[in-house]
Amino acid sequence: MQKQLANGLILRTLSEGHASDRERLPQFHADINGEGETPEAKNAFIHWVRDLINTHPTMTHDDFFVVVDPAKDDMIAAATLLIPHRWRYEDIPLVVGRPELVATHPDYRKRGLVRALFEAVHERSAALGQQMQVITGIPYFYRQFGYTMAVDLGQHASYPLDVMADAPPDTKPAFTLRPATPEDIPNMIRWYDRMSRERLLSENRSVEEWRYEIMGRDPNSGQVMDYQMIVNAAGQAVGYLDMFGFRWDKYMINCNCYVVGEEANYLETFDDVIRALKQWAQAKFGERPPLLSFAGGLHPSVDALIDRTHGGHIHTREYMWYVRVSEMIPFLQHIQPVLERRLIDSGAHGYTGELKIGFYDLTGICFKFERGRITAIEATQGKDGYDVSFPWNLFWNVVFGQHNSDEIRAILPEVGASGKGKVLIDILFPKKKSWLKGVN
Ligand SMILES: CC(C)(COP(=O)(O)OP(=O)(O)OC[C@H]1O[C@@H](n2cnc3c(N)ncnc32)[C@H](O)[C@@H]1OP(=O)(O)O)[C@@H](O)C(=O)NCCC(=O)NCCS
Structure with a gap:
């Protein structure tokens, strides 16, 4: 994979076979991601990246992305990588992609290089059939690329x-x-x-x-x-x-x-x-x-x-992990057996009707239920008529068990839910802890 970017820069993967990319990448991440760290910690970055390139069980050279500057002997201007993971949502297997080690050399920042890298990463992730992307990233930055912070991470x-x-x-x-x-x-x-x-x-x-x-x-x-x-x-x-x-x-x-x-x-x-x-x-x-x-x-x-x-x-x-799900309806259909299980013996046991969830961008989804089974999850459009609404990808905070709608509403009053919306959303998506480290 190779793309021509502005100012003669080139975005490519390690699988293009440029030995200089492979050799320089560990030191690049040590210098940029390890900036301000001790020599010992910088060395730890170098060995980590070498492992990812040479021995990692799920990565291939198609999963390492670099932007190089041919005008400067192909120096690496920016880089990231995508680690394939296998997770579960309760007992439902998930195919997950984890971007890691995101970095741009100081001379090349604020030129959209990470934005370009994330487009390439998301394309690769979709081609691998990955249902969600996750990153343990710096605060806020990844929200710009469709992520929300929704799963526990770090020191407990x-x-x-x-x-x-x-x-x-x-x-x-x-x-x-x-x-x-x-x-x-x-x-x-x-x-x-x-x-x-x-x-x-x-x-x-x-x-x-x-x-x-x-x-x-x-x-x-x-x-x-x-x-x-x-x-x-x-x-x-x-x-x-x-x-x-x-x-x-x-x-x-x-x-x-x-x-x-x-x-x-x-x-x-x-x-x-x-x-x-x-x-x-x-x-x-x-x-x-x-x-x-x-x-x-x-x-x-x-x-x-x-x-x-x-x-x-x-x-x-x-x-928390930042998470992104680009294909909402296929994802929800994939976890449908868990959602139907949650309805059993709940306050909406055997429910027949609809739940409309809006996203304040004139789009939404509609769950259709018949006697406790989900018969359809469909896209819907329009400004009004939703049972519950979430701005800014915050629906995923509910799907991934981090918050309920009332908790989000406490700081975002526009997250309104009707009685039916509140009952169904709490049953379908209860708060629940996750447990992830991720082989990296
Ligand atoms: C954070 C970092 C990766 C950004 O790289 P970059 O190539 O300058 O990013 P881009 O130019 O592609 O920026 C994409 C968008 O984010 C904005 N942005 C850039 N740096 C930002 C920051 N630190 N915080 C918030 N927004 C930022 C840009 O303005 C741009 O917005 P736009 O597309 O609406 O114009 C880079 O500063 C870096 O390498 N920092 C040190 C290492 C690091 O912290 N890596 C992240 C580890 S998770």
Whole structure:
């Protein structure tokens, strides 16, 4: 793929085969995305991008986009990439594309290069059949390309490690840690799927992606993970921890998820897991930082244990994924089995009628129901006659379980809903947490 842009610039993919693009891209992202970071962190960017180019399980060279300037020896002026993901909406598989590492060299900013890159990324994403695009981006910027901020991301809870006293010498813990191996993958998938049942969006990783997560990355990559199995006294693995191997912030260690299967529980493993993580940090980094930070993959019982710890904190202001769904009706039809399931035994059980949702741009959609089944989801037009209306892509905040219509209405009074609109929208799209990291 190659496109001619203004001022002689060229937008192309790595699959065009220009060795200079491939060789320069890691340093480009280290310089631009890693601006102001330590040399160690810049190096972590370089190894991360090399992994993406050379060994990532779902990316091809068609998924790396660069803008080069032929007048300056093809220097890279801007770049981004698209990581194919497989997610789920409850039990419905989703094909997802994740733009990452968006960057423009300072000499080329505000010339529409990222806008041009995102057009190319969205074309590629559509060609791959991806039903939504997601990005962990800088605030606001991606709203300009049709995204809304709608799914939890980032630090969910913090635990002060010094609060947990070390076990007295000679105590044998009931649970210990050991590094994960590829043989652990079937159990990890089973436990992951079990915990995902409580979540709205979750990942649907292949065995190959799990292998890459556990052992496929360069140890110097900023995204390297250290998977540790939680093992009982009989040597049986009962769960796992997904720890970040690179510390972007030196005052803490980061845990992406803490998962225990039906072989044990959170209450009995918690103290030993925390103590073992203190030892893990000492062995890995030569020190025990004061904080253990957890991302969203945390059971509510662990939330409660952290919340009841002096200095433990459950964050109320998480960061979020930006999400974009360009084909609204096919997407809603795809998740229709989940929506029909939500109607069963609800206040609209067996409902026959219509729900019209407007978007304040003279367009809307109409759900048609017959005895609790959705018989059609159709486009509609016009200014009036909607049961509920949302501006600015905020409908997706409701579809992805982040907010209900009343919460949006609290700051945007134009999000009005009739009685019928309120009842149906709350039943079809209840608030629900998601759990995503995304192999990157
Ligand atoms: C943010 C960044 C990628 C923008 O790149 P760019 O090539 O200048 O972006 P574009 O020129 O394509 O801008 C697209 C639109 O966003 C606007 N825009 C540019 N930078 C913006 C910013 N930082 N915040 C909000 N809007 C911005 C432009 O005015 C333009 O609007 P228009 O199309 O209506 O005229 C670039 O400044 C950069 O590389 N920053 C450092 C790395 C970074 O933060 N990357 C993002 C990581 S998620």
